[in-house]
Amino acid sequence: MEELARLAGITVRTLRFYRERKLIPPPRREGRIAWYGDHHLARLRTISALLERGHTLNGIAELAEAFDHGRDVGDLLGLGAPTEETPVRLTPEDLADHFAGEVTAENLAAAMDLGYVGTDGGEIVHVSRRLLDVSSALVREGIPLAEVLDAGRRVREHADALAALFTDLILRHAPEEDLRRLRPLAKSVVEAELSMALDRRLRKQP
Incomplete structure (x- = not known):
């Protein structure tokens, strides 16, 4: 304890x-000896870093509890086949800096419930560099993180429905092994339709 x-x-x-x-989590015990690690x-x-940033001990205790009971990174990223998203490893201080x-x-x-973040030892892993960058940019624009996460949950529901639509469409006319090859076509349709939908919404604004 003195050395730590x-x-x-x-x-x-x-x-x-x-x-x-x-x-902090309890030490590993061997008889009457308590061992602390990295x-x-x-x-x-x-x-110490969070205290310097103005967080209270009560707030840090809540974060520690959420962190200790969060999803393990193995569960978070256990998706089987590789995806196009790049996971990002963060310290809790890094995360605080992204979403001050x-x-x-x-x-x-x-964020853990959504599957955006998980824990790996002393680090946090965000499942997607793109989602991390976009969500932190929205927060910097003044949109509360709670609302960004709520929007992410609603987008997830629509995205799951779109993925099911294209998967069913392709499997009705092509073998299963073509799903990965035709994936870019599905993404292009969604991106084009979203772009045109945003244009329509912007034209309606005064």
């Missing part, structure tokens, strides 16, 4: 307080 506190730049008393508040040090440095002031326990839990 020294490496983290805090006092042993502070470390004990964090343990009591369950801000993930404990990473968590303590994260707490918006990374609440509620928003983190919602």
Whole structure:
């Protein structure tokens, strides 16, 4: 405990307080000896960084609970065949920087439920670089992250319906192995229709 506190730049008393508040996971025990590892040090440095950014200990405790009970990255990315999306590894500090002031326990839990983020040791993994960039850009434009995530949930429902439509269409006329080859055609139709739909909406604006 003394070594961990020294490496983290805090006092042993502070470390004990964090343990009591369950801000860090319990150590691995061998008899009467408690062992701390790199993930404990990473968590303590994260707490210090979040405190410097103005987060309260209560807020950090909520984040820690959501983080510890989040989806494991193996479940998040266990999709079988590779996809076109590029996962992104983030520290909790990186995530806070992407969504300044918006990374609440509620928003983190919602992102985990959507399958956008999962945990891998001391890191967070976002399933898609494109979704991460777009959602953080929307937040920077002043749109609350909670509303961005709610929109993502609604888009997911439409996207699932569109994927089912094209899958059924192709399988009625082509073998299953053609699904991957014809995937770009489905994407092109959706992108073109969305582009024209946005044009129609913009023309209706005063």
